[in-house]
Amino acid sequence: MLRKKYYINPETLRYERVKLTQRQIFRYVGLFSFGLISLAILMRYGFERIFPTPRQIIYQQENSTLRSEYAALNFELQEVESQLVDLRNRDDRFYRAILSLEPVPNSIRSAGTGGSVRDQHLMVIREPGMILDVSHRLDKISNKVRIQSTSLENVYEKALNTQHFLACKPSINPISPADPYWLTSIYGYRNDPFSGKRTAHHGIDMAGPVGLDIHCTGAGTVIISRLSGHGYGKEVVVDHGFGYTSRYAHLHDIYVEKGQKLKRGEVLGTLGSTGRSTGPHLHYEIRKDGRAVNPTYFFYENLSSQEYTLLASQASFPEGPYQSVAMSQK
Ligand SMILES: [Zn+2]
Structure with missing residues (x-):
């Protein structure tokens, strides 16, 4: 007053x-x-x-609910993050390793994301820390998921390619193990049966009765189907892609034409003695990028381990004489 x-x-x-x-x-x-x-x-x-007003009471309850929801969300985010780490490890150490793909570099995996625009919006909130934290973690997760998904696409593509490659690569015996045949000449140097001189033998010779089915050893396209002028007699050459070709020579009959697509196991002709041959046999040859390789190493699928071991042991002595090794007398 x-x-x-x-x-x-x-x-x-x-x-x-x-x-x-x-x-x-x-x-x-x-x-x-x-x-x-x-x-x-x-x-x-x-x-x-x-004495809070009813509206304040509602706000307080909402606030408390939001805080506990945040805690739950935080926990779920941790779970997702650890699952992503697990996926990343499996991707790098397993999927990519199996398919000979390089691991995704760390610099790409941990690349940052731009969240500044959203951050600015969030700054108008009184306590933005809590939401900013979740928001940044979500940004990181979404970035990691994007990178992981790209990586898995690569893996899938490579797997399809590998599947295709496995279907094409020559990998079975050209003569069924159920049929009678025997190995008469291995891959490597040998005394030529005609000249007697030591020459390189670029394939293996498998003897058997005339007319035995000869199977294509991997999917591919026939690039040669003819009577050879080079001693191979009636021959078929199949291009399997990926740099691989296979040759089937001295055939009695040829069932396929140039340009024809073949599947693994398809009969392309029969065993014979055409061309430069001393008796009915198949001359089987595989080339990779034009260079002859040992066909023995390509019999993955229908060769018993016993036969494979015998073939491999013969192949490891390329200096040996022209020999006859009984392979299968079934
Ligand atoms: Zn031969």
Whole structure:
């Protein structure tokens, strides 16, 4: 409350009340109003603290629910992150390793993402830390998923290619193990049966009765089907792609034409003794990028381990004489 002020009037020699100027009155009224309003605001907030409004109660409940939801979300994010690490390890150490693909470099795996625009939006929230944390983790996860998905696409493509390659690569015996045949000449140097000189033998010779079915050893396209002018007699050459070709020579009959597509196991002709041959046999040859390779190493599928071991042991002695090794007398 304003105190009343007095002064001694020198003319009347009496105490007289000091009169306020208009400006002072305004100031006092202003101060008083300000105090009153501040008091009202304080009381309102104090009151609300003690007695929250229904709306505040709802907000508080929502807030608490959101916090516990955040905790649950956080836990799920951790789970997803650890699953991604697991997937990444399997991808690099297993899938990519099996298919001879290089692991995805760390620099690519841990590449950052631009989240600044969204961060700016989130800055208007009073406590953005919690949401920013989730938001950044989600960005990282989505980036990792994108990289992982690209990697798996590569793996899938490579697997399809590998599947195709496995279907094409010569990998069975050209004569069924159920048929009678025997190995008469191995791959490597030998005494030529005609000249007696030591010459390189670029394939293996498999003897058997004339007319025995000769099978294509991998999917491919016939590129030669003719009576050879080079001693091979009636021969078929199949291009398997990936740099591989196979030759079947001294055939009695040829069942396929140039340009024809063959599947593994398909009969392309019969065993014979045409061309430069001392008796009915198949000359079987595999070339990789034009260079002859040992066909013995390509019998993966229908050769018993015993036959394979015998063939491999014969092949490891290329200096041996022209010999006859009984392979299968079934
Ligand atoms: Zn031969």
